[in-house]
Amino acid sequence: MAQDHATSAPARVMLHLGLGSFHRAHQAVYLDQLHALGDSTWVLAGGNLRPDMAETIEALRSQGGAYTLETVTPQGERRYQRIQSIRTVVPWTADLRGLIDLGADATTGIISFTVTEAGYYLDAKNRLDLSFADLKADLEAAREGRPGSTLYGALTAILRERMNRGGGAVTLLNCDNLRHNGERSRAGLLQFIEMAGETELLAWVLEHTSSPNAMVDRITPRPTAEVRERVLAATGVDDPAALMGESFIQWVIEDRFVAGRPAWERVGVEMVESVAPYEEAKIRLLNAPHSCIAWAGTLIGYLYIHEGTHDAEIRRMAHDYVTDDVIPVLSPSPIDLAAYRDVVLDRFGNPAIADTNQRVAMDGFSKIPGFIAPTFRERLARGESIDSVAMLPALFLAYLQRWHAGLIPYAYQDQAMDPALAHAICEAADPVAAFCADAPLWGPLAGDERLVAAVRGAFSRVKAFVASRSVS
Missing domain, CATH: 3.40.50.720 (NAD(P)-binding Rossmann-like Domain)
Incomplete structure (x- = not known):
């Protein structure tokens, strides 16, 4: 009984x-x-x-x-x-x-x-x-x-x-x-x-x-x-x-x-029954843009996520990455992806949370292969552009160079990073090529000419963005 x-x-x-x-x-x-x-x-x-x-x-x-x-x-x-x-x-x-x-x-x-x-x-x-x-x-x-x-x-x-x-x-x-x-x-x-x-x-x-x-x-x-x-x-x-x-x-x-x-x-x-479509939406429409905003915000002097989210140029980077490259490869979905994107950005813009770039920017060497590289693979398999998603690793590379020079205004934590390898990437004659050749970051895409070309173009855009901006 x-x-x-x-x-x-x-x-x-x-x-x-x-x-x-x-x-x-x-x-x-x-x-x-x-x-x-x-x-x-x-x-x-x-x-x-x-x-x-x-x-x-x-x-x-x-x-x-x-x-x-x-x-x-x-x-x-x-x-x-x-x-x-x-x-x-x-x-x-x-x-x-x-x-x-x-x-x-x-x-x-x-x-x-x-x-x-x-x-x-x-x-x-x-x-x-x-x-x-x-x-x-x-x-x-x-x-x-x-x-x-x-x-x-x-x-x-x-x-x-x-x-x-x-x-x-x-x-x-x-x-x-x-x-x-x-x-x-x-x-x-x-x-x-x-x-x-x-x-x-x-x-x-x-x-x-x-x-x-x-x-x-x-x-x-x-x-x-x-x-x-x-x-x-x-x-x-x-x-x-x-x-x-x-x-x-x-x-x-x-x-x-x-x-x-x-x-x-x-x-x-x-x-x-399956969590797959929900986790893919979160990882690519929330976790990856979160890191994008943290890396970009740090590069121009912001301390908090909401500051970067309310910056029109940074918000556009995150918005375009999701709209141009992620939503097409995740559709159809049981989730309204465009509405989810907008809710996420509204959440990031909440000043009361005072979420720090330091917290969100950490573990880039795990986030590139886990959160970002899959979109590259799927876009390329479909013969589609990777220009918008390329901004994210380009931002991280610029962020990594700032860390290499000792200019990040806080302690950067990354359990998956080999500091010697990270410094070597930054010291290479061609940092973009060295970065894109790293197999733990990119898996089978490492060294792919299409990846290198897209990240190189994005890296130039990131450098121009940083050069044109400064906040006190």
């Missing part, structure tokens, strides 16, 4: 690896909304794989996982929510014991994670790249039965313990921007386990886990002291874990869960 698990059994747990701002402004919000409807069947637990965000983690622990989220519309309307769906905050320890114990427990039905594009350590063929020292170290640790700090090292340790305890099936859920993220992270994980020589675990993971693809969207800047001050003024609560995000929110997930899931569809999550 079926039992009412919502009242007679312990709450099911979704364990999230990486309690950063995005998770707390996105996945945690959806589950909090479900709780507000009276459904507390599932709760969140989480912690970090590395000893970062120590102050925020401690603040969350002291507040029982609760925190305040400020959201802001493009018109400047602010709203404040107390989010209480995170019930367990796990402090970091080098052995990840708290996360391993939670992940192995039978009440945990979903293990989710948010990582950057570079955090998957995958090459263009979805093979693990062991040239990364931390990944290689984690593989050695796994062979000795120890956890690691990369996604694969941590998941291997958690799933090994779950198998040994008989914890049962569990869904592995990506909450990040990587295209085909469930498929790709699963490919990396299975390779990692196989390389570690864990034959029994490999068979268990294949039988007892699923990895649905998912698409997430909400602009969430790094929290600032001003956010905490506004929260205090508006709510009377001094919250060191407060954060803010835009009012727009979206989550699309392939409905392939092997151990149950929250009733997310009740709070607006789109549960679909």
